[in-house]
Amino acid sequence: MSLDRTDVEKIAHLARLNIAEQDIQEYADNLSSILDLVDQMQAVDTQDITPMAHPMDAIQRLRLDEVTEADQRDRLQTVAPSVEAGLFQVPKVIE
């Protein structure tokens, strides 16, 4: 599987990553060689095999419906890049 520049641009957009124009080709080459590596999988017949998303066959534990977290806004917002009136600020979004 080989990726071209357009593929890289499309993926970078989906992942919201700015990639410098001059680096696109290198990414395309690197990603292509990684995909070549993983393409070994395609030789294996896995038709009847159940995918394994977790290493253990455990099931989800349930949490009791209790409010355990008090207001921690001031502490949690100390690490925020931009806050005004308790709201996280981002450049204006037009809907």
Added chain:
Amino acid sequence: MEWEAVIGLEIHAQLATKSKIFSGASTAFGAEPNTQACAVDLALPGTLPVFNAEALRMAVLFGLAIDAEIGYTSVFDRKNYFYPDLPKGYQTSQLFHPIVGTGYVDLELEDGTVKRVGVTRAHLEEDAGKSLHEEFPSMTGIDLNRAGTPLLEIVSEPDMRSAEEAVAYVKKIHSIVTNLGICDGNMAEGSFRCDCNVSVRYKGEEAFGNRTETKNINSFRFIEKAIKGEIIRQIDILEDGGYITQETRLYDANKDETRSMRSKEEANDYRYFPCPDLLPIVIDDDYVNQLRDTLPELPDARKARFIEQYQLSDYDAMVLSAYRDLSHYFETVANTAGDAKLAANWVMGELSKLLNQNDTEINASPVSAEQLGGLLLRIKDNTITGKIAKQVFEAMWAGEGSADEVIESKGLKQVTDSGAIEAMVDDVIAANQPQVDQYVNAEPDKRGKMIGFFMGKVMQASQGKANPGQVQGLLKQKLDALANG
């Protein structure tokens, strides 16, 4: 050719849990921004979700209520997209294995027919936060209090053919989730939201037309208006030879129109995959059966019971059975007063009027069901007249006490002492000689109507307290005696 609309609905019902679906933060509405967003809700690095047992119980309860297949193994998936009010950069949802599979609801249409609408699925997911665009001139503010509130997304089949059917469906789902107590149903606060998928086609055609999805509709009335408007918009475009763009639209209640949403224009690739931080949810028959046993009476069953048990009309039974709180209130009034028809009239009449006027929920009514029942008892035992009862009810609403207290303090007790009534009747006859003469000279079959004038005078003199039956009897007796001289 005649046009036909095809409508499918996605309803997002916020589940009425105390804490969030994956964290211990409160879900209460209306707190200061970000005061109910804990480390997990903010998606701080390293934080992990743990699933709320109550959200599971509520989702399964809904599945049972619509006779749906229950997902014995359901799995949370991640729906990946970037948006500032989506802290993790993905929404935890259920795509491949939802908790509730196919089910249905039956709608009673105005023409008396019943229409079955399929529910494709209902799945658990987390709500996003809120983006506030108007607070600041050049910035958008993000409040994550709502982020992580459990949602049940209920997806219908495209079975509806008119705005009226769509509203009937939404009302039905609304009454089911509120009856189950799994959602507070508050549309203004966004607890119960509806996205409408609308397309049109020529009647008789099999294929669907291109559809639009209209979001952000927060009342039954707006759902109807938005769908009607969208159907007309689409038909106009098609009749002008145009093309319907598959898109997301936003309903603007102020302008009563929908408009295209710029931010959702881009075709998304959500890259769903099973969430590795959560394990499969596995439930068994014991769990499901125990919940089935706790299933409360649902509106359809209750309506049938009201007709059977209280001999209510179809219409009264439908109105009074739709919501648990209303039904419970009605039944308490009916049992206290021992008269279901009278109770139905009062609950749907005077009570509903004051609730609406004061924008009050029934469970916040200042007059309790027992108190209203007590008032109706006083009508039935002739302590007061129906007319006085309305006056008493208003005083009770204003907090002036129970029916008996108001009747006592205002001296509204009905006068049944025949001596006192006779004196008032005699006074009225003596004071209105011209009208007495008219009565005497009238043809006997006209006299019945003319007696109303004297009734009014006597009731006025008694300030409404005289027993109307007794007054009528005495007036007739005395006037007829004069006529027959």
Added chain:
Amino acid sequence: MLDKTLAELAQGLATGEFSSVELTQNYLDRINAEDGKLNSFITVTPEQALAQASAADQRRAAGNADAFTGLPIAHKDIFCTQGVRTSCGSKMLDNFVSPYNATIVEHFNQAGAVSLGKTNMDEFAMGSSNESSFYGPARNPWNTDCVPGGSSGGSAASIAGGLTPAATGSDTGGSIRQPAALCGITGLKPTYGRVSRYGMIAYASSLDQAGPMTRTAEDSAMMLNVMAGFDPKDSTSLDRPVPDYTLTLNDSLKGLKIGLPKEFFSDDIDPQITIQVQNAIREFEALGATVKQISLPNTHLAIPAYYIIAPAEASSNLSRFDGVRYGYRCEDPTDLEDMYKRSRGEGFGEEVKRRIMVGTYALSEGFYDAYYKKALQIRRLIQQDYVTALSEVDIIMGPTTPHPAFKLGEKTADPVTMYMEDIFTLSLNLAGMPGISVPCGFANGLPVGLQMIGNYFAEERLLNAAHQFQQATDWHTQTPGQ
């Protein structure tokens, strides 16, 4: 003092030979003097360390000391530490002072441990050489021209260099075992779910597991006693009793069945490494173990499956780094999309971006079945290999890495050659089983690691075998020349 094991230091504290404050000050001085060469710490926290040491000494004086009270350790900078920068080796989190503690950090605090600081690592744990760190690579104390391995390279280098007696690490594809092997120390990746992941910044959630990095197996047992256990905050944490791992260290290895997978002894391995591993296995035979050849036929598929599953999970796990609530935000964004793309483009390094893109691609519409689903199916094949093998033998052994530590820059040009260094370690993360690497000799003057793999929850057995090996050999006591 600085070449002692945790167990020996615990003894010294218990007998009053030295105080925790003295011990801690010694390590802080050592870090000050030596870490300029090794770059094994991203953040050193002397005030906090001395305060903790002083509190530990008071606790001991009050008679409330635990086995771990007063012992200094370091935390890999992937674990959130309240009030202390938690960078994950990335510019993205260079300014992130965590407002909360990871569960295991909390465990160590409660045990009275002293944290010297936060160790260097590959950015977001993505790397096998520590070269992807925003803070520059840590260096191998055995040869500072060489890498210490990764991603827990700083933890391994700081222990081998005598800057801390022990450190926490995390292992997604070998990130504890591989640097342990390259730096000549002991490193254990526990069973998936044995140690809480809460507060450990996620790389690939279904593969990540925290574990101890120490000089000896006995020290790893002491560390695991503190780290292991059920955490209600982590849905993937397993609710099983935690044994005292130090109690079974001296069990006899008589009758221990060792399996040697033929796939772990191929021609691609440095012959010096093969020789050292074979010598180690003879040592086990001398201790009473029996050895048999086994096969893990799908070993060659581990790298392909891993390099889909890990990037796919990572692409989603790292979406939260968007410059909105914490972390790096670019200067003067023109609009929301510009803020996202530049914050992430500038905040993440090359290898992280590469893996995010591979994962994004593998999950995208039309490719899910061919890549992600396929990889999960292969994952099951690999797990089945281990389950089958471990029904016949108690412990699987082989080299931890195919080569000893390589030179800085040697493998950065081609990511795929770097990935191949994890060939023996990452299949275990796919299967979820525990593995330990212990020093077993040298190749060209650089340490060689022996990997031992056990069944789910076989940590006791692995630590027991490793400890017995270390009682019989002295590879683990060797330290790099000054």
